[in-house]
Amino acid sequence: MPCVRAPRTLLTSLAIALAAAASASALPVVAIDPGHGGADSGAVGILPPGAVTGLEPRFNTQLQPVLLEKDVNLDVANRLNAWLMARGFPTLMTRSTDNAGGDVPYTDVGSDLRARTNLANARPAEIFVSIHQNSAGTAASGTETYVKIGAPAPTQALAAAIQRSLVACLALTDRGVKERSFFVVRETTMPAVLVEGGFLSSPTDVALLAQPDFRQKMAEAIGGAVWSYAGLGDPGPVCSGAGAAAPPPVPKAVTVARAGRALTMRAGINPLKGDLWIVTVRDATGKPMSSIPLRARLPNGKGVSVTSRPDGKALLAVPRRTGRLAVAVAMPGIAVSATAQVPARPR
Numbered sequence: 001m002p003c004v005r006a007p008r009t010l011l012t013s014l015a016i017a018l019a020a021a022a023s024a025s026a027l028p029v030v031a032i033d034p035g036h037g038g039a040d041s042g043a044v045g046i047l048p049p050g051a052v053t054g055l056e057p058r059f060n061t062q063l064q065p066v067l068l069e070k071d072v073n074l075d076v077a078n079r080l081n082a083w084l085m086a087r088g089f090p091t092l093m094t095r096s097t098d099n100a101g102g103d104v105p106y107t108d109v110g111s112d113l114r115a116r117t118n119l120a121n122a123r124p125a126e127i128f129v130s131i132h133q134n135s136a137g138t139a140a141s142g143t144e145t146y147v148k149i150g151a152p153a154p155t156q157a158l159a160a161a162i163q164r165s166l167v168a169c170l171a172l173t174d175r176g177v178k179e180r181s182f183f184v185v186r187e188t189t190m191p192a193v194l195v196e197g198g199f200l201s202s203p204t205d206v207a208l209l210a211q212p213d214f215r216q217k218m219a220e221a222i223g224g225a226v227w228s229y230a231g232l233g234d235p236g237p238v239c240s241g242a243g244a245a246a247p248p249p250v251p252k253a254v255t256v257a258r259a260g261r262a263l264t265m266r267a268g269i270n271p272l273k274g275d276l277w278i279v280t281v282r283d284a285t286g287k288p289m290s291s292i293p294l295r296a297r298l299p300n301g302k303g304v305s306v307t308s309r310p311d312g313k314a315l316l317a318v319p320r321r322t323g324r325l326a327v328a329v330a331m332p333g334i335a336v337s338a339t340a341q342v343p344a345r346p347r
């Protein structure tokens with residue numbers, strides 16, 4: 001360097017900038033592959049009552065709140081992407097929206113998977129991590145990581161590091177590293193692994209996967225393993241889950257009850273053709289909550305939207321037809337619902 005009398009602070013800043021630039025260019029490109037998307041939901045888990053997921057609310061045909069694998073995978077992938085980018089890793093997301101690989105509408109599994117491996121191979125990425133959640137009988141639980149059959153040593157090392165880190169952070173059963181000819185680990189040209197974080201079919205696993213801080217831990221566990229695999233040493237604390245957003249105050253309970261005759265008459269419902277039902281929304285302390293959007297499915301299969309009033313109540317005109325009345329809170333990330341049996345001839 002020429003003899004320039006630059007202030008010490010400027011030289012120090014320059015040294016840090018040069019070091020950062022050098023380390024950034026040396027860090028491997030990480031492809032993050034959130035499994036499934038769009039019309040392919042992946043595995044489906046039944047959520048426990050009152051679960052606050054921080055994700056788009058999803059319901060099955062019975063309006064039970066459910067957790068979809070595609071949503072969990074994308075959330076973990078977004079968290080992993082943020083963790084890696086904050087540390088200077090160049091990254092590539094094979095999808096960043098609720099779509100197939102390449103963020104295009106889902107058509108078929110073949111083009112979806114091919115789009116994912118094409119993106120990673122074209123960059124080229126130097127590490128490929130596919131994120132999935134498992135499904136089997138309700139008794140199956142735990143974490144496993146897959147590599148292709150006959151995977152070379154670097155791939156095995158990456159998989160072992162990720163599996164070890166996930167088990168340490170998530171504390172689920174260690175189901176080990178396994179070899180399987182999954183498309184995305186077989187058709188990629190770099191060390192590639194497929195993580196199955198937990199089982200959506202397991203009541204215990206699904207209760208954990210529903211929690212934002214658990215998904216943050218999963219992301220940090222994978223990130224920490226990628227950090228170590230890249231030869232950067234100790235990644236520091238990676239199991240905190242502290243980066244997870246605090247959940248907003250949310251409805252905790254929804255009840256459905258048939259209205260009395262006086263209210264029915266006042267509301268102008270023809271008692272021969274229909275009946276009035278009252279939905280009540282409450283917070284964790286039992287206080288009524290106003291302005292909460294609700295979705296209901298009437299016994300005739302018709303869907304309606306209503307909003308709770310200042311007293312926490314919303315009124316539903318329900319046809320006199322026997323069947324189930326199901327009501328759910330229609331707010332992002334909130335899975336609170338209630339059902340009732342509608343008799344054919346009330347009163």
Ligand SMILES: [Zn+2]
Nearest residue numbers: 035042132133
């Ligand atoms: Zn999957």
